[in-house]
Amino acid sequence: MTVAGVRAELEALLPRLRRCARALSRNAADADDLVQTAIERALGHAGQLRSDAQLAPWMFGILRNAWIDERRARARRLRVFAPEESAAEVADPRQAVPDEALALGEALRQLPEEQRLAVALVLIEGLSYKEAAHVMEIPIGTLTSRLARAREALQAMLGEPGAHR
Numbered sequence: 001m002t003v004a005g006v007r008a009e010l011e012a013l014l015p016r017l018r019r020c021a022r023a024l025s026r027n028a029a030d031a032d033d034l035v036q037t038a039i040e041r042a043l044g045h046a047g048q049l050r051s052d053a054q055l056a057p058w059m060f061g062i063l064r065n066a067w068i069d070e071r072r073a074r075a076r077r078l079r080v081f082a083p084e085e086s087a088a089e090v091a092d093p094r095q096a097v098p099d100e101a102l103a104l105g106e107a108l109r110q111l112p113e114e115q116r117l118a119v120a121l122v123l124i125e126g127l128s129y130k131e132a133a134h135v136m137e138i139p140i141g142t143l144t145s146r147l148a149r150a151r152e153a154l155q156a157m158l159g160e161p162g163a164h165r
Helices: 003-025 028-044 055-077 099-110 113-124 129-136 141-158
Strands: none
Touching: 003 028, 003 055, 003 099, 003 113, 003 141, 028 055, 099 113, 099 141, 113 129, 129 141
């Protein structure tokens, strides 16, 4: 695939990458930085993408690896960019978000990272179990277990019927 072809497909993939990055980082600004890092890496290595490969799983893999690198760098620096409590987020009042969406977003942020990533890839972004397991570099059975635990935890946090308490 050519660099121009990758760029065109990346543009269409941006909203999905941002959603996944926000699920991982739990912070909009950090998520935007993460997406930018992943896109820079992808464009720099576009020649390595096989012509028969799908861009989305490749990009989610790059995004995941960029997040791992960022977490390691943060651990070395022993500090966090900007804790959520340090400033209020600015929102566009015209884009009101229903209470249910806010509750779901908060519940997702409370999940362990490996469960958040599984939910983001499969339930939010629509990757197949096989694709998501490949991105996460885990067996499909492990992915299935993480999704089951995540669903159960989300149901419990959101007080939905059938949730185990």
